[in-house]
Amino acid sequence: MRIEPRAPSPLVNLAVPVLAALVALLLAAIPLALAGADLGQAFALMWQGVFGSLFTVTETLTRAAPLILTGLAAAFAFRARLWNIGGEGQLYLGALAAVAVGTGAISAPPAVMIPLVLLAGALAGALAMALPALLKIRFGADEVVTTLLLNFVVLLFVQMMLEGPFKDPMGMGWPQSEPIVDAAMLPPLVERMRLHAGLLIGLVLALVLHVVLGRTAWGLRIRAVGENPAAAAHAGIPVGRTLIGAALVSGGLAGLAGVGEVAGLKGYLTADLSPGYGYAGIVVAMLARLSPLGVVAAALFIAGVFVGADSMSRAIGVSSYLADLVVAIALLTVLVGGFVSQYRLVRVRAGGEGA
Numbered sequence: 001m002r003i004e005p006r007a008p009s010p011l012v013n014l015a016v017p018v019l020a021a022l023v024a025l026l027l028a029a030i031p032l033a034l035a036g037a038d039l040g041q042a043f044a045l046m047w048q049g050v051f052g053s054l055f056t057v058t059e060t061l062t063r064a065a066p067l068i069l070t071g072l073a074a075a076f077a078f079r080a081r082l083w084n085i086g087g088e089g090q091l092y093l094g095a096l097a098a099v100a101v102g103t104g105a106i107s108a109p110p111a112v113m114i115p116l117v118l119l120a121g122a123l124a125g126a127l128a129m130a131l132p133a134l135l136k137i138r139f140g141a142d143e144v145v146t147t148l149l150l151n152f153v154v155l156l157f158v159q160m161m162l163e164g165p166f167k168d169p170m171g172m173g174w175p176q177s178e179p180i181v182d183a184a185m186l187p188p189l190v191e192r193m194r195l196h197a198g199l200l201i202g203l204v205l206a207l208v209l210h211v212v213l214g215r216t217a218w219g220l221r222i223r224a225v226g227e228n229p230a231a232a233a234h235a236g237i238p239v240g241r242t243l244i245g246a247a248l249v250s251g252g253l254a255g256l257a258g259v260g261e262v263a264g265l266k267g268y269l270t271a272d273l274s275p276g277y278g279y280a281g282i283v284v285a286m287l288a289r290l291s292p293l294g295v296v297a298a299a300l301f302i303a304g305v306f307v308g309a310d311s312m313s314r315a316i317g318v319s320s321y322l323a324d325l326v327v328a329i330a331l332l333t334v335l336v337g338g339f340v341s342q343y344r345l346v347r348v349r350a351g352g353e354g355a
Contacts, residue, residue, distance in 0.1 A: 003343050016337035017287050017294065021301055024330035028322060037318050049311025050304045056311070058195040062265065064303035065195075066091070066274070068202035069257035070281025071288065071295040073125075076209060077250035078290050081226040082133065082243055086147030087254040088278025089154030090128045094121035094255025095262045096158055099166060099177045099269045102184035102262075113184040117263050118201075118256060125255020126248040128154065133247035137240045151278070159271050168268065177262075177269040186264035198260030202296075205253065209292040222246055254278060283331050289338065302327055 025043075032042050050060050070087045077084035097120040106116065128150065135141035162175040170178075186197040213219035224232040225242045233239045257277060262269050284302055288294030309323035 001345050002348055004346050006342055006344050012341045013289060016341050017289060017298065017334050020287065020330050020334035020337050023333045024326050027329050028326045031322060031325060032318065035318050037316055042312055042316060042318065045312040045315045046305075046308035049308040054190070055193065056307065058190050058193040060300070060303050060307045061199055062193075062195045063307055064299045065199040065202055065260055065264070066257040066277040067280055067284050067299035067302055068199070068206060068296055069253050069260065070277050071284030071299050072202070072206060072209060072281075072292060073250045073253035073257070074282045074285035075288060075290045075292060075295055076213075076222075076253065077129075077246055078285060079213065079226045080222045080243055080246035081229065082136070082246050082250070083144045084129060084132075084147055084247070084250050084254075085144055085282065086129060086132065086150050086154075086251075086278070087257075087281045088274060088276065089147075089151035090125035090251045090254035091258040091261070091274055091278050092154050092158050093124040093128045094258030095269050095273055096161060096166070096258075097121050097124035097255070098184075098259040098263050099180065102180040103178040104181055108183065110183045110187075113181070114186065114263075117180075117184045118259055121255040121259030121263075122252035123255070125258065126252040128255070129247045129251025130244065133244055137243060155271070158269070162269065162271060166269070175271060179268045180263055184263055185267065186260065194265060196260065196264030198256075198264040201256065201260070202299075205256075206292045206296050209249075213292065218242075218245070254281070257281075280327070283327055286331055287334050289334075301330075 029039050029043075032039055049056055051057060070091065073087050073090070074084055098117045101120040102113065102117045106113065108116070129147070132141070132143045132146035132150065135146055136143045159175065162177060166177045168174075168176050168178045189195045189197060189199065213223065221232070221237050221242050222245075224235070224237055225239050225246075229239050232242075258273070261273050261277075266273065280302060284295055284298045287298035287301070305326050306323045309326070313319060313322070
């Protein structure tokens with residue numbers, strides 16, 4: 001037997017993540033059954049927890065907003081074969097920069113404050129990713145290691161700032177920042193709900209990146225570097241500059257996710273701001289097959305799984321960690337499906353020819 005590449009099929013590429021999601025939900029029935037839950041009731045409660053009311057729908061969209069941005073951050077970097085595992089740290093640095101600007105350092109109307117806060121967060125995230133990219137280009141350092149380790153460095157730095165200069169004197173001793181002023185808060189999209197304009201920012205950026213990657217010369221250079229850096233360099237593409245550009249955009253997107261969490265949702269920064277959105281964004285990007293528009297669908301699926309599992313666990317007493325299991329299974333199935341869609345097993349005859 002030998003492995004041979006298949007001819008690419010757009011239909012198969014579209015079907016793989018959809019089937020992966022369905023298979024993950026079906027396999028989730030196994031631990032549910034072992035836990036003694038009624039499968040029909042469990043899945044009905046999950047559905048109701050996501051689509052049962054306006055509140056549940058907006059909660060799902062609220063959870064999806066940071067996942068879209070961190071998913072785009074991972075997908076864009078991965079398209080250039082730049083393995084950004086530091087989305088979590090970049091998210092926190094973006095949130096820290098948003099707090100630095102948005103807690104009263106500048107007095108201005110919302111039309112000025114909101115763009116400033118967004119710009120500060122994006123720049124902070126971009127700078128956090130620029131360092132690993134430069135180390136990769138100049139010294140050949142593995143960006144998987146550098147970005148992953150920077151996550152811990154950034155989290156410790158944020159904790160230090162929350163215990164020091166950024167600590168809210170009115171916070172009764174809790175390590176949290178001062179609240180962001182109203183003029184710097186992202187406007188809500190639905191009255192009396194937590195859903196905010198960060199979702200619109202993510203959707204617009206997904207469309208922009210789809211056009212950039214598919215319709216622009218820069219997008220072509222990024223895809224060429226991602227496919228074969230040596231061939232891209234031979235064709236005259238500046239590989240180093242292309243990687244730096246991809247790194248800055250990727251880090252900036254993750255930084256915007258942090259801005260959305262503090263300036264759109266929570267209003268202040270704490271050390272537990274993110275439940276792992278930076279790492280979940282990698283799963284979102286892989287489920288989307290690195291497609292910017294696919295990231296939106298994958299983020300909605302992941303957010304729906306988490307919100308639905310939380311609702312189900314409260315109703316029937318099943319652990320909400322089932323959501324983590326579904327996400328892990330979905331990632332494994334999409335990886336297997338991606339391999340099957342790109343390669344096939346061929347039986348080799350005695351003469352060496354494929355059967």
